[in-house]
Amino acid sequence: MNDIIFYLGISLLLLHEMDAVRQKEWHIVPAWRNLKDETGYIIFLLIHIPLYVPLFFIPGSSENVFIGMDIFLIFHGLLHFFIRNHPHLNFKHWYSWLCIGGAAIVGGLHLMLLTYH
Secondary structure, three states, X not given: OHHHHHHHHHHHHXXXXXXXXHOXXXXXXXXXXXXOHHHHHHHHHHHHHHHHHHHHHOOOXXXXXXXXXXXXXXXXXXXXXXXXXXXXXXXXXXXXXXXXXXXXXXXXXXXXXXXXX
């Protein structure tokens, strides 16, 4: 059951990243803000390759990897919450926040299950 909960959190994070492309999230990075959308899009995609590759090696990993990902999901959700009024952040729809907040909540739940298991 813990694995299903963990991968639900990862799935919500990946859905958020797909939404981030749609919302042009690279505009919140000052160095990328003035790039043409095509250039920002390509950079945003390429940066995610080294971030995604480790996700495919998680099965069989140590509990520390799961704990680290859970903490990241929580931190990522809190970061988005605190910058939600950023003028270049476009996550205004309920489905965007379902992915962001859902991943954070699921990460917290999974972390609690690991801690109290």
